Amino acid sequence: MVTVITITNQKGGTGKTTLSALLAFALTELNKKVLLIDLDPQAHLSSFFIKPNDLENIEGSLHMALGQRFKIVKINDRLGIIPSRLDYMVRAYRGELPMTRPYAIDERLRRPSRLRMEPAITGRYDYVIIDTPPELYPPTIWGLYAADYIIIPSNLEELSLMGVRLLIKDILPDVFLYSKHEVKVLGIALTNITKRYRPETIEKINNAIVKFIRDKIPRTLHNRFYVRPLFKTIIHRHNELRDVVYRPRRWEIPISRIMRRNEELFNEVREFGKEVLDRETLFQHLQ
Ligand SMILES: Nc1ncnc2c1ncn2[C@@H]1O[C@H](COP(=O)(O)OP(=O)(O)OP(=O)(O)O)[C@@H](O)[C@H]1O
Numbered sequence: 369m370v371t372v373i374t375i376t377n378q379k380g381g382t383g384k385t386t387l388s389a390l391l392a393f394a395l396t397e398l399n400k401k402v403l404l405i406d407l408d409p410q411a412h413l414s415s416f417f418i419k420p421n422d423l424e425n426i427e428g429s430l431h432m433a434l435g436q437r438f439k440i441v442k443i444n445d446r447l448g449i450i451p452s453r454l455d456y457m458v459r460a461y462r463g464e465l466p467m468t469r470p471y472a473i474d475e476r477l478r479r480p481s482r483l484r485m486e487p488a489i490t491g492r493y494d495y496v497i498i499d500t501p502p503e504l505y506p507p508t509i510w511g512l513y514a515a516d517y518i519i520i521p522s523n524l525e526e527l528s529l530m531g532v533r534l535l536i537k538d539i540l541p542d543v544f545l546y547s548k549h550e551v552k553v554l555g556i557a558l559t560n561i562t563k564r565y566r567p568e569t570i571e572k573i574n575n576a577i578v579k580f581i582r583d584k585i586p587r588t589l590h591n592r593f594y595v596r597p598l599f600k601t602i603i604h605r606h607n608e609l610r611d612v613v614y615r616p617r618r619w620e621i622p623i624s625r626i627m628r629r630n631e632e633l634f635n636e637v638r639e640f641g642k643e644v645l646d647r648e649t650l651f652q653h654l655q
């Protein structure tokens with residue numbers, strides 16, 4: 369059985385893509401096998417690993433969603449990716465993207481989607497990590513409905529936090545009710561924030577989110593959120609990660625090399641991976 373973790377925040381630029389790559393690295397360091405799925409037609413996550421020109425010839429995440437042949441690109445023994453590509457935007461423009469939930473259910477065959485059935489995935493990987501686009505673009509919805517667990521990256525900028533509230537109040541209740549899986553929110557991950565915030569400030573934000581969930585979500589759905597919504601581990605703003613998604617020849621630089629340049633960053637990322645696994649274990653015991 370694979371565990372599917374979807375990284376999402378409807379606000380753009382909150383660190384979804386960077387966190388997807390970092391979490392994949394952290395889990396592989398913890399000996400897990402990880403498959404990344406890039407659902408964003410902007411293809412930034414794909415370009416961490418594959419030269420953009422080469423992406424044009426790879427049948428990736430949209431092909432998989434459409435029930436067509438697709439390719440898993442192997443990065444190393446423990447990491448693979450189903451990439452995205454820019455021309456998927458054209459297919460969206462032409463109305464060719466399914467509005468249903470192709471990563472949750474195969475409507476045609478009336479069974480769980482290929483994400484849960486395909487031997488190349490289920491036989492080889494422990495975790496699937498899905499990076500989603502900003503906004504409520506169809507692939508964002510596919511990612512939400514495919515998830516066992518959702519992680520919401522945010523910084524402390526007001527619009528990012530509004531994105532978190534919008535997701536909690538207006539989108540997740542539907543996903544909880546209509547998904548084929550018990551979708552749960554593993555937590556909100558503070559990323560790309562400076563170190564100037566005091567622990568008390570962070571606690572205040574956590575408490576405000578707890579209150580928001582209590583006030584805005586039906587009581588029967590409270591158990592879908594991890595008791596402490598904010599992850600303890602914060603991935604701070606580090607120079608090594610600044611503009612990584614735009615860096616020239618980034619596909620030639622393994623994440624491990626970036627991590628080796630900054631021990632503090634490496635430790636944060638490893639701690640974050642451990643916290644993800646701990647939170648998942650706790651959720652399983654609660655069931
Ligand atoms: N911890 C960090 N330290 C420094 N820079 C970061 C960090 N995390 C992300 N960034 C930078 O912030 C910007 C936005 O990050 P990223 O592209 O991961 O966000 P996103 O949510 O995927 O954006 P989009 O909504 O456009 O898909 C990028 O330039 C990235 O390099």
Ligand SMILES: [Mg+2]
Nearest residue numbers: 384385408412
């Ligand atoms: Mg992104």
